[in-house]
Amino acid sequence: MTLRVNIRHRQGEFTLDARFSSDGGVTALFGRSGSGKTTIVNAIAGLVRPQEGRIEVDGAPVFDSQAGVWIPPHLRRLGYVFQEARLFPHMSVAQNLLYGQRFGGRTARGGASLADVVELLGVGGLLDRRPADLSGGEKQRVAIGRALLSHPRILLMDEPLASLDEARKQEIVPYIERLRDEAVAPIVYVSHSAAEVRRLATTVVLMENGRVTAFGHPDQILAEAAGDTAESFGAATPVLPGSVMAREAPGLLRIATPAGELLVAGNGAQGEQIGVRIAMNTLLLAASAPSGLGACGVLSATVTRVEDGGGAWQGVTTRIGDADITTRATRAFIREHGIVPGRTVYIVVTKAWAESSALNAQS
């Protein structure tokens, strides 16, 4: 699945000018309320017609102002889970779930069956009930199931947890994680909650006043959004040159760097040259090659400098490509393992993401 959005829309004082793309996983539209997130999702779904631009799903436009393309919402095959579940009050839960299957073209395709969805979302005991008799969390689960059963190409979710209390949120989040991890459907997820985005998203589109101000891995974007890039990741987050070896999962790339392979968050095609940023303050220095780690990967590099600041900790700098990578180690460790310039050391990387080239690559 690929989704490309490039739209401009004016509503009174508010101007939306948004451009981003997604190729699977959970793409979170993140920003304050009023930043235009919902308008974007409505435009993707076809409930709002932007004044200008183009929206493309799997290579085919569903909207193109120049070519005069406008596909009405019922023909787009995009599922939508709204903030308020919007269940049909005159139908039972089962009728709500199966509503999308009444319409031609959707039933013939494979995809989740009622039994699958009932199992996935745990709504088996609710089927005969009316929406009025459900709790908020149950309603939202039924709404997710109803959207999934229409076999959408993309699942759009607009603040699906915002109207729920904390306990209900905790009840829903695992189900959304299952959708993501079992790759049931690619998701575009609107939220203003950093905690939700951190937990669910594979890619984040940061929105401010109707504009996309950043695009990339949740750790990076959330840190930038919070304005603490330097604090969280070290003043200079170095860029290593890399090339994409494989796409391991939506939003997860295996990248070869001159110093070793890394599993990195990001989007890109196989063979693409791509820069890798690593979070400096999360690096671990090892004297011999470690194995069996659940980290992004291990880089091996030659020490160029050992700094003696006089304290218990010393900085050990290595050079990979054009980047100086500095890690910290205790004085005892450096003495014991003979860490001197010229020696090979191993650097365990726990947080890394691909350069957000996708935003700039499309025009």
Place this chain on the structure above:
Amino acid sequence: MDSPPSSRPTDRMETWLSPEEWSAVRLSLQVAAVAVAASLPLGVAVAYLLARGRFWGRGALDAVVHLPLILPPVVTGYLLLLFFGRRGPAGAFLEAHFGLVFSFRWTGAALACAVMGFPLMVRAIRLSIEAVDRRLEDAASTLGASPAMVFLTITLPLMAPGVIAGVILSFAKAMGEFGATITFVSNIPGETQTLPSAIYALTQVPGGDAGALRLTLVSVVLSVAALAASEALARAMKRRMAAP
């Protein structure tokens, strides 16, 4: 030869009411039912246009629909006579092409009742359309429902209480319509003499009081039954889709 059993309710009714009175009751029910059934699709369409439409002349349409409510019924009846009489433009056309005659026929009484009840029907239905949550319609469209399917599966069921209210109101109005009917199609026993016309006729003749009283009683019973039916239906609807 045995005499026919006399315990069937219609027989009792027929012995209680005179044949003329009984035919007025039957005719009233027939006229009201046809008037409501024939005007309902148009009523839903006009209510939908007024509630949702954004077009030039919407205000004029609204005014025309409400006209029978504010005009003296005699005026409405006379206008119907001018347009739908045998020599009126619409009447002559309908007779020539469809063999449909309104003047001095029960069909004319049905037309008069439909026109008089139309504003009540449209108002009730329009209010219920305005109360339908359009976000539910949006949700249905994202699930693959075309605009026509959205209307049939979401809008129409959700506005059903208003449609029922409109039907009952317009039926009750039709049962009681007098001025426009008597002006348009006169007061012909067995053809255009509905309940109110029959009561009026009976009050104009010496010794008609007993008959007028009997028909009045029938009128009261039918009205109360209609009201009770509408209340029961409204309660059932409410139960079925308690606020989401």
